[in-house]
Amino acid sequence: MDRILYTAMSGAKQSLDQQAVVNHNxxxxxxxxxxxxxxxxxxxPVEGDGLLATRTSVAATTxxxxxxxxxxxxxxxxxDVAVEGNGWLAVQTDDGGxxxxxxxxxxxxxxxxxxxxxxxxxxxxxxIIVPLEAKLSIGADGTxxxxxxxxxxxxxVPVGQLxxxxxxxxxxxxxxxxxxxxxxxxxxxxxxxxxxxxxxxVSGALEGSNxxxxxxxxxxxxxxxxxxxxxKVIDSADExxxxxxxxxxxQG
Numbered sequence: 429m430d431r432i433l434y435t436a437m438s439g440a441k442q443s444l445d446q447q448a449v450v451n452h453n454x455x456x457x458x459x460x461x462x463x464x465x466x467x468x469x470x471x472x473p474v475e476g477d478g479l480l481a482t483r484t485s486v487a488a489t490t491x492x493x494x495x496x497x498x499x500x501x502x503x504x505x506x507x508d509v510a511v512e513g514n515g516w517l518a519v520q521t522d523d524g525g526x527x528x529x530x531x532x533x534x535x536x537x538x539x540x541x542x543x544x545x546x547x548x549x550x551x552x553x554x555x556i557i558v559p560l561e562a563k564l565s566i567g568a569d570g571t572x573x574x575x576x577x578x579x580x581x582x583x584x585v586p587v588g589q590l591x592x593x594x595x596x597x598x599x600x601x602x603x604x605x606x607x608x609x610x611x612x613x614x615x616x617x618x619x620x621x622x623x624x625x626x627x628x629x630v631s632g633a634l635e636g637s638n639x640x641x642x643x644x645x646x647x648x649x650x651x652x653x654x655x656x657x658x659x660k661v662i663d664s665a666d667e668x669x670x671x672x673x674x675x676x677x678x679q680g
Contacts (some may be wrong), residue, residue, distance in 0.1 A: 436661040442469045443655040450651060454644040461511075461530030464494040465602065493602050498530075498638040500630065506565055507534040507542075510635040511592065515627030516600075518550035518591035519607065526550060526620050527607035528593060528600065532634055536560070542572070542588070547607075549590060550622065556588040562585035566590070566631045592629065593621035 433658040456462040459464040500510045511517055516528035535543050540560045542548070548555035550646035558564060562574035570590030575583055598621075610619045 431658055431667040432661060436658045436665065438659040439469070440655055440662070443651055443658060447648065447651045447655070450644055453639045454641065454648065457637050457641045457644065458641045459531070459637050460533050460634045462497065462639060463530065463602070463608075464637070464639045466492055466494055479632055492599070493608075494638055496601075496638050498636040500633050500635050502633050504632050505533075506563070506632065507536070508532055508634045509534065509566055509570075509590070509629040509631055510633040512628045512630060513594070515592050515594050515624065515629075516597075516608065516621070516632075517544065518593055518621070518623075519544050520548040520550055521605065521607065522547075525618065527603065527605070527609050528595075528621065530635055532629070536564070539591035542601070551591055553635045556578045558587050562587075562600070566629065568628045569625070571627055590629070591623050594624040594627050595621060 433575045446467045446469065449465050453464045455562060471487055489497060495514075506594050509517070511530055516530060517532060518526055519529055529544060531544055533544070534659045537543055538560075540557050542556040542558055550556070556572065558572060559574050559576065562576050564587075565573050565584075567573065570592050572588045572590065573584050575581065575585075595610070598610055601611055602608055610621065612618050
């Protein structure tokens with residue numbers, strides 16, 4: 429009887445974890461540049477002192493993220509950029525390191541620093557600082573140009589360039605902060621991607637999330653039904669065990 433419990437119990441636990449992933453994806457269906465998180469389950473033998481060939485549990489395996497492109501919409505806002513192809517926008521992390529995002533709704537804070545969701549956007553020489561109150565424009569190669577209030581259009585000057593990177597055949601991993609990085613090396617250090625001059629951006633546009641709200645809703649219902657089914661299996665196994673105990677306790 430415990431063979432059923434191993435599978436149903438672990439399956440119910442992983443179904444809850446999968447539901448959390450689906451909920452997270454669905455909550456970011458409208459987040460610019462978001463990449464859906466993937467979640468899968470597989471059967472594994474039970475390890476430990478009680479190892480038996482007939483005991484199997486369910487374990488989660490997260491292949492990573494869905495890197496397919498999201499829809500691009502025109503916004504007309506000069507600081508909105510959509511990264512083309514497989515390129516990524518480099519930003520500074522809280523610990524001073526570097527990570528990558530596809531979110532391109534850029535802002536300028538009170539100190540003139542160009543940011544993405546509050547994180548400094550990286551250029552060739554570090555975070556990009558632009559003149560306050562200047563009118564900015566971003567070229568296809570990520571070059572940022574500025575013109576002061578009331579100045580002649582010919583006074584347009586470059587003030588920085590977005591660091592655009594392409595991991596090519598390397599796999600990026602999502603961190604707890606939602607940003608992507610290369611896997612740590614043998615020394616435990618996280619490598620940094622070099623700038624790629626071939627990566628291009630579309631100014632005045634944003635790439636949306638690649639999460640399908642309809643598919644996520646269907647997955648949510650499916651996961652909930654799977655969890656309910658596994659809980660019913662546990663209840664049935666418990667009921668069968670009680671009946672078996674009652675039969676064994678009958679005095680002859």
